[in-house]
Each structure stands twice: as structure tokens, then as C-alpha cells.
Amino acid sequence: MRPLTSAMTTLKKSLLAALKSFLRGRSFLQALLAFWISPNALKEQHVNGKRVYPSRTIENFLEEAEKLFLGPIDGDGLKRYSSDLKRQFRERLHSHPECMLPSFNHLLPTGKERGQYLALDVGGSTLRVALVELRGREATGKESEIVRMVSFKITPEIKKLEGMSFFDWMAARIYEVIHKDIPHGQDIIPMGLAWSFPVEQTSLGGGLLLGMGKGFLATNGLLGQDLGELIKFACKKQGLNVQLEAIVNDSSATLLSQAYVHASTRFGLILGTGTNIAVHLPVSAFSRAKYGKRPESWFESATHVIVNTELGMFGKDILPLTRWDELLNAGHPRPEFQPLEHMLSGYYLGEICRFAIIEAVETAGLLGGQLPPSLEKPYSLDTEILSRIEADTSPGLEAALSYWTTHHPSTTPPTLADITAIRTLATFISRRSAALLAASVFSLWELRHETEAEHVPATLKPTPSNDSGVVLPLPSVDEEIKDLESSTKVAFNGSVIEHYPQYLPTCQNYINDLVSRSQHPGSVDLVPAIESSILGAAVALACATTTAA
Structure with a gap:
């Protein structure tokens, strides 16, 4: 009976430890999973009142962590993963209603658009109203400029404004900024909008309002109504006759803002709290069902289209998950909704590291x-x-130690060895994120090559230029291929890719390595897109109004 008694005692201690972990804030499921993954965590002993740990050292732990985080992307692993990801991209060109979504925007700027444009950027915490001047691509270094911009904080009280009250608040802020600039006798004020919330677009400048989330009550009683008409109606109360001509999301705005400067820009990348990529692909790459209801005239004039990939939704069953990723998923309300986002974006990188630190x-x-x-x-x-910890490269890591203890104090102060280990874990996690993002860009770059080769011959037809009313012939197949062989620009924006130490060069190096082993010619360069939401909304407006003229 002694072995059975011993086993029962061990089980009892294990369940108690799991329960204690639950009471400390971890879920019961996470605690049990941590036990089965690493039972030594619950086998600590005390000798002379001091805690004695298992024989595993922190060096052993970090060695295993490196293999788990980086092993799957070393060698040919990242190339294999990118091939699997490209297969998922291809499948969803023809299926899935929530990703690989072709927008209504099929025009890239020529770089000849000029003038001043009213642009709005509505995000989760800020409304920005700006007057943007476009000077043309030949004005090197000064192609576009925000002449004036005013930011308004969207406070919790404003988020609680219901229905038209929120749009009335918006209209009042727009009036504050532009009423002195309205030319006498101007009938209609065209406007471009970067809208960081779901919307079912029905035209380039129209879309049906969907739930905004993030604590906003503006959709109460207004779901399914046209966003452009709501803004127009609210502005009319302020004596402003506005017309919403273009709606873009953040990734599309990023693409457009740099396409105005660099003609070879075909991607817009966001990596901050969340992640997404917009890409310019042939219209014929998609099944007709993906376009929903839109007039035949749109298809007659469009050869390519800006696509909202919803990148974070990809990666199911192909991502190299560690046990710490699985713990994150176990506690997530929708673990399979955005699997790739969990391994890329700033919202989740810290949580993955937290689970590894706990172990x-x-x-x-x-x-x-x-x-x-x-x-x-x-x-x-x-x-x-x-x-901040990775940014500290000093031998003593004094800044990292100070920052850690300020934000996570403990009765046992961290040592240099502790912070060095945490810093090492952080580098594994950020490097893996940069590699997986590089694979995402590379897969879409290859997909663009392939879809152009498959569909260019079938899509040769006249199309109107977006800077004149003259009908111009499509570029020849040779010109399309030449464009693909040149350097492709990926415009980027977001706190992680912009500010996380060494993230950008690490991602670029992974991209360079993947491209060097591709059968397709050309190069891929990441370029920053500063103030991309506002500038992208202005460029979208310029394209729309110049074409209409």
C-alpha cells in the first residue's frame, strides 16, 4: 500500500499546487497543463528552511527554449513554413469571407496628383483631422506634407456617445479645424477617411456601419447604415457640405501613402499591438464570389485591387507552437481565430514571455x-x-534591471543573471516574430509573382488612367514582368516594427535570405511610412477625385 499512498500524496500535492496557482491568477487549466508539461515545477523541497530546486539549470532551460522558439525556423524550416502559408493564401483567394478581402480601391497613385486634401483618421483612442498637401513624386523629399493637423482624444465619455451623438461630435471637431479654410462659394468638400473599425464597403467612398467594439456605442441604432451618409448628415448640421470619397483601413492607407512616393510599393504592413498586410493583386486572381455585389463598371475599369489579407487569421495547423504558445491559446477566448497574430503582434509577445518566465x-x-x-x-x-530590456546592451544591464524592478518589484531582487536570462528569452521571442513576419511578406511576394504570371495575359484590356480622362492601354506583359523584377517596396508602420530593438533589420535579413532562394527575380525592401493613416487617406481621396474629374 505504501506506493499507492505515496502516489496519492503526490497527486494531492499536485492538485493543491494547481489550485494555488489558480488562486494566484492563472487558470486551473493553465496550472494543470504546466504540471503535466513540467512536473518538476511541483516537486520542490525545503532543506533547513530553504527552497531547493530540481537539478535543471537556467542554462538548460534557455537551451531548450532556443530550440523550441528558433529551431523550427532555422535551416529550411522557414522556407517550408512560407510554402505552407502561401498555400493557405491561395486557398482563401477563393473562399473564406473574413480574409483575403478585395477592397473597392483598385487605383494606385501616379505620383502626379497635386493639391490640398481633407483627411480624417478615426482610431480607437484618437480622432485626427488634417489638411494634407500633395506636391508630386518629383518633389523629392517633400512629396507630401501635413499642412495642419489637430488631434482629439476619444475619451471613455466620448466612446459612450450613442448613435448620431458620436458623429455629431466628430462633425463639430471637423468644423473647428477647417471652417476658416473653406473657399467662399465651395459647394462640396471632398474627404478621405482612414477608419480603424469594421465596415462593409459598398463603394470606394461608401460602407455599411458594423460593430465598432473597443467600448464604442456609436453603432447603437445605426448598424447597417451608410458611414458616408452619417458623416455627411452630421457635418450638414455644422454648415459643412462634405462628401466622403474614399474609405481605407490602416494597412491600405500605409500602402497608398508610400505608393505616392515609391512607384514600386505594392504592400502595406502594420505591426504594433496587432498586425495586418495589404497587397496589390490582379483582380482575376480571385473568385467572383469574393467581390460580393459591385457594379459591372468596377470590373471593366479594374485590373488590380488592393487586398486586405487579415494576416493574423492565417497559420492554423502550420505554425510551430511551443508549450508557452499553447498556454496562451488555452486561456484565450478565441484561440483559433487569429493564430498568426498571437505569434507576431505586440499584444501577445509579452504574454508568451510571461509564461516562459513562470516556468x-x-x-x-x-x-x-x-x-x-x-x-x-x-x-x-x-x-x-x-x-526596453533588449535595448540595454551594456555589460551590467543597469537600465534593464532598474526598469524591471520598477514595473515588477519583488521581495527577492533580480540579479544580473536573472535579467540576462529574461533578455535572452525576449530575443528568442522577438526574433521568431520577425522571422514569421518575413515569411508572411515573402509568401505574398511570391503569390503576387505567380498570380501576375497566371492572369496578366487574360486581363489585357483598356483601362482609364487615374490622372486623366484619357483611356490608355494596359502595360504589356513584358512591362508587367519588368515591374515585378525590380525592387518591390513594403511600406510599414506600427510600434513593434518601428521601435522594437533590432526587429526591423532582423526581419529584413530573413526576407533577403528567403528571396535569394526563390525562383522569382527581384528584391523586397521594407520602407517606413510615417503618418501613413492620414497621408494614405489623402492619397486615396486624390486618386478618387482626380479620376472622377
């Missing part, structure tokens, strides 16, 4: 075996903290 504390004595109380709460390790 290292329990099994390898990291941080003296004492988890700071603040880290018991899910999503309590902000990615910005990892960024």
Missing part, C-alpha cells in the same frame, strides 16, 4: 524562485518592457 521560476530558480506578484496576472508583462 523558469518554478523549474530553474529564475528570480530566486519567486515570481513577482504583478506577473501572476495574465497579460501583465507588456511587450514594451521586453523592448
Whole structure:
């Protein structure tokens, strides 16, 4: 009976430890999963009142973590993954209603658009109203400029404004900014809008309002109504006769803002709290059903279209998950909705690291075996903290130590060895993110090559230029191929890719390596897109109004 009694005692201790972990803020499922993954975490002993850890060292732990995070992307692993990802992209050109979504915007700027344009950017926390001047691509370094911009904080009180009250607030802010600039006798004020919320577009400048989320009540009683008409009606109360001519999301705006400067820009990349990519693809690459209801005239004039990939939704069953990724998914309300976003974006990188730190504390004595109380709460390790720690390259990591202890104090102060280990974990996680993002860009770049080769011969037809009313012939197949062989620009924006230490060069290096092994010619360069939402909305407006003229 002694072995059975011993086994029952071990099980009892295990369940108690799991329950304690649950009470500290981790879910019961996470605690049990952590036990089965690493049972040594629950086998600690005490000798002379001191905690004694299993024989595993922090060096052993980091060696395993490196294999789990980076092993699958070393060698040919990243190339194999990119091929699997490209296969998913292809499949969803013809299916799935929530990703690979062709927009109504099929025009890229010629770089000849000039003038001043009213642009709005509505995000989760800020409304920005700007007057943007476009001077032409030949005005090197000064192609576009924000002449004036005013930002208005969207406070919790404003988020609670219901229905038209929110749009009335918007209209009042627009009036504040532009009423002195309206030329006497101007009938209609055209406007471009970067809208960071779901909308079912029905035209380039029209779309049906969908739930905004993020605590906004503006859609109450207005779901399904036209966004452009709502803004127009609200502005009319302020004496402004506006017309919404173009609606873009953040990734499309990023693409357009740099396409105005660099003619070879075909991608817009966002990587901050979330992630997404917009790409310019042939219209004929998609099944007709993906376009929904739109007039035949749109298909007659469009050869290519800006596509909202909803990148974060890809990767199911092909991503190289670690046990810490699985813990994140186990506690997520929709674990399979955005699998790739969980491994790329700033919202999740800190949480993955938190799970790894918890295990290292329990099994390898990291941080003296004492988890700071603040880290018991899910999503309590902000990615910005990892960024600050990685930014410190000094021998003593004084800045990193100070930043860590300020945000996550503990009765057992961290040592240099502790912060070095945490910094090492952070580099594994950020490097994996950069590699997977590079594979995403590369897969879409190859997809663009392939769809152009498949569909260019079938799509030769006259199309109107977007800077005149003259009908011009399509470029020849040779010209299309020549364009593909040149350097393709990927415009980027977002806090992680812009500010996380070494993220951008690491991602570019992975892209360069993948492109060098591709059968397709050309290069792919990441280029920054500053103030891309506002500038992209202005460029979209310029394209729309110049064409209409």
C-alpha cells in the first residue's frame, strides 16, 4: 500500500499546487497543463528552511527554449513554413469571407496628383483631422506634407456617445479645424477617411456601419447604415457640405501613402499591438464570389485591387507552437481565430514571455524562485518592457534591471543573471516574430509573382488612367514582368516594427535570405511610412477625385 499512498500524496500535492496557482491568477487549466508539461515545477523541497530546486539549470532551460522558439525556423524550416502559408493564401483567394478581402480601391497613385486634401483618421483612442498637401513624386523629399493637423482624444465619455451623438461630435471637431479654410462659394468638400473599425464597403467612398467594439456605442441604432451618409448628415448640421470619397483601413492607407512616393510599393504592413498586410493583386486572381455585389463598371475599369489579407487569421495547423504558445491559446477566448497574430503582434509577445518566465521560476530558480506578484496576472508583462530590456546592451544591464524592478518589484531582487536570462528569452521571442513576419511578406511576394504570371495575359484590356480622362492601354506583359523584377517596396508602420530593438533589420535579413532562394527575380525592401493613416487617406481621396474629374 505504501506506493499507492505515496502516489496519492503526490497527486494531492499536485492538485493543491494547481489550485494555488489558480488562486494566484492563472487558470486551473493553465496550472494543470504546466504540471503535466513540467512536473518538476511541483516537486520542490525545503532543506533547513530553504527552497531547493530540481537539478535543471537556467542554462538548460534557455537551451531548450532556443530550440523550441528558433529551431523550427532555422535551416529550411522557414522556407517550408512560407510554402505552407502561401498555400493557405491561395486557398482563401477563393473562399473564406473574413480574409483575403478585395477592397473597392483598385487605383494606385501616379505620383502626379497635386493639391490640398481633407483627411480624417478615426482610431480607437484618437480622432485626427488634417489638411494634407500633395506636391508630386518629383518633389523629392517633400512629396507630401501635413499642412495642419489637430488631434482629439476619444475619451471613455466620448466612446459612450450613442448613435448620431458620436458623429455629431466628430462633425463639430471637423468644423473647428477647417471652417476658416473653406473657399467662399465651395459647394462640396471632398474627404478621405482612414477608419480603424469594421465596415462593409459598398463603394470606394461608401460602407455599411458594423460593430465598432473597443467600448464604442456609436453603432447603437445605426448598424447597417451608410458611414458616408452619417458623416455627411452630421457635418450638414455644422454648415459643412462634405462628401466622403474614399474609405481605407490602416494597412491600405500605409500602402497608398508610400505608393505616392515609391512607384514600386505594392504592400502595406502594420505591426504594433496587432498586425495586418495589404497587397496589390490582379483582380482575376480571385473568385467572383469574393467581390460580393459591385457594379459591372468596377470590373471593366479594374485590373488590380488592393487586398486586405487579415494576416493574423492565417497559420492554423502550420505554425510551430511551443508549450508557452499553447498556454496562451488555452486561456484565450478565441484561440483559433487569429493564430498568426498571437505569434507576431505586440499584444501577445509579452504574454508568451510571461509564461516562459513562470516556468523558469518554478523549474530553474529564475528570480530566486519567486515570481513577482504583478506577473501572476495574465497579460501583465507588456511587450514594451521586453523592448526596453533588449535595448540595454551594456555589460551590467543597469537600465534593464532598474526598469524591471520598477514595473515588477519583488521581495527577492533580480540579479544580473536573472535579467540576462529574461533578455535572452525576449530575443528568442522577438526574433521568431520577425522571422514569421518575413515569411508572411515573402509568401505574398511570391503569390503576387505567380498570380501576375497566371492572369496578366487574360486581363489585357483598356483601362482609364487615374490622372486623366484619357483611356490608355494596359502595360504589356513584358512591362508587367519588368515591374515585378525590380525592387518591390513594403511600406510599414506600427510600434513593434518601428521601435522594437533590432526587429526591423532582423526581419529584413530573413526576407533577403528567403528571396535569394526563390525562383522569382527581384528584391523586397521594407520602407517606413510615417503618418501613413492620414497621408494614405489623402492619397486615396486624390486618386478618387482626380479620376472622377
